[in-house]
Amino acid sequence: MTIDVADRRPEPRVDNQDPALFGQTPSQTVGPFFHYGLPWKGGADLVGQSDMGARPELFPEAHYVLNQSSPTGTPVGAVIELTGRVLDGQGAPVPDAMIEIWQADAAGRYAGEPGSDPHFVGFGRAATAEDGSYRFRTILPGAIGAGHAPHVALSVFGRGLIKRLATRLYFDGQAGNEADPVLSAVPVERRATLIATASGDGVWTLDIALQGERETVFFDL
Amino acid sequence: MSYAREDAGAPPSLFPDYGSTRTRAPLQPPLRVPQTRTETTGPAGWDRLMGPSLADLTTQHGGVPQGQRIIVTGRVLDEDGRAVPDTVMEIWQANAAGRYIHGKDQWDAPHDPNFTGAGRVVTDAEGRYRFVTVRPGAYPWGNHRNAWRPAHIHLSLLGPAFATRLVTQLYFPDDPLIEIDPIANAVPMPYRQRMVARFDMDVTEPNWALGYRFDVVLKGREQTPFEEDDHDH
Secondary structure, eight states, X not given: OOOOGGGOOOOOOSSTTOGGGOSOOOOOOOOSOOTTTSOOTTTTBSSSOOOTTOOGGGSXXXXXXXXXXXXXXXXXXXXXXXXXXXXXXXXXXXXXXXXXXXXXXTTSOOTTSTTOOTTOOOEEEEEOXXXXXXXXXXXOOOOSSTTOOOEEEEEEEETTOSSOXXXXXXXXXXXXTTTOTTGGGSOGGGGGGGEEEEOSSSEEEOOEESSSTTOOOOEEO | XXXXXXXXXOOOSOOTTSTTHHHHSOOSOOEEOOXXXXXXXXXXXXXXXXXXXXXXXXXXXXXXXXXXXXXXXXXXXXXXXXXXOSOEEEEEEOOTTSOOSSTTOOOOSOOOTTOOOEEEEEOOTTOEEEEEEEOOOOEEETTSTTEEEOOXXXXXXXXXXXXXXXXEEEEOTTOTTGGGOHHHHTSOTTGGGGGBOEEOTTTSBTTTBXXXXXXXXXXXXXXXXXXXXOOOO
């Protein structure tokens, strides 16, 4: 029996579609050239309508196809800025990293949960600048429940990072830091790598050290 | 409820053949912590966050881009084979000559004014997605002497939760550069093959475009709560 030429198919390879290999798709780096594809204008501003987060100077304007910042209404809560630098194992700034944040609203509810602030998306994205710095404008999150301290979840991506690095940002001096179930799982001597310090009016600073003596604690999620 | 940890196909953070990992990969092992609502929730409302979908990368400018038109389609699933609906997939890639539109890409292959190389779609109720684009070219990079990246498309998925966040790369079948590429090689065999799309005649459209199928599998829900399987007494 012959198969009609129009119905012939190549032999299946051992590949993405092989049922014997079914499982988590492995992680790969974002590489150095993600700026025209991921961080949009306003992605780092969860409160207002600025262009924070993007690096549009890195490619021609005609090729900016990402979102424009759009009105969201004003979320409830104290407006804060989160900033810091991403540093490599030699202390050098990382100019081609990207940070994402995920956080609760001022009442401790995540977007999509019942009663959450309709004007707060809770998610932000920022490319680092040439000096390795990142900057978000957001609101101070509420505690997500009894025993939890206010915090912001962070993801770090970049050239040389094969996997997303997950960590958290806590706020120095906040009630509940001592009892927080995640922060208290971190060895005492490394906890400071997760705690942002107040450095002005509503500005919280936390450097992210990818490697080295003050290496940030990253989580196995 | 919590999400599963990495499976055996996960690459290490430090993979010295990929030179940039040497000063950027954390050297401490990642710390296992309990998952809370922070890790088991995630953003939604993609139009508001990221704008309308961009599923056809060949019609973003005045003319038709150079290169082989292709369709890339598949499903986003979890480890238990359940569809992941209403999640955003963002893609970015080089053009047919292997050149990125990015200003720091110094390779002298030509730019294509009709091709940016960025797109995004939201999965449907069955977790399906579909892009039309051009096949990206391979390109040289500075990792080692005569280093070339295999043709690839970058993919970014948020999934249902912070815990399921994934960025990966899609490779093309029968590309001899894959087996010597330090980035792809960070993933041990046979799991590396999970990143190789399948050429599919049933996705291919007559007189129009070649078709590739690629499913993305995100971490699934863990049956046993963290507190019960991790008590050290």
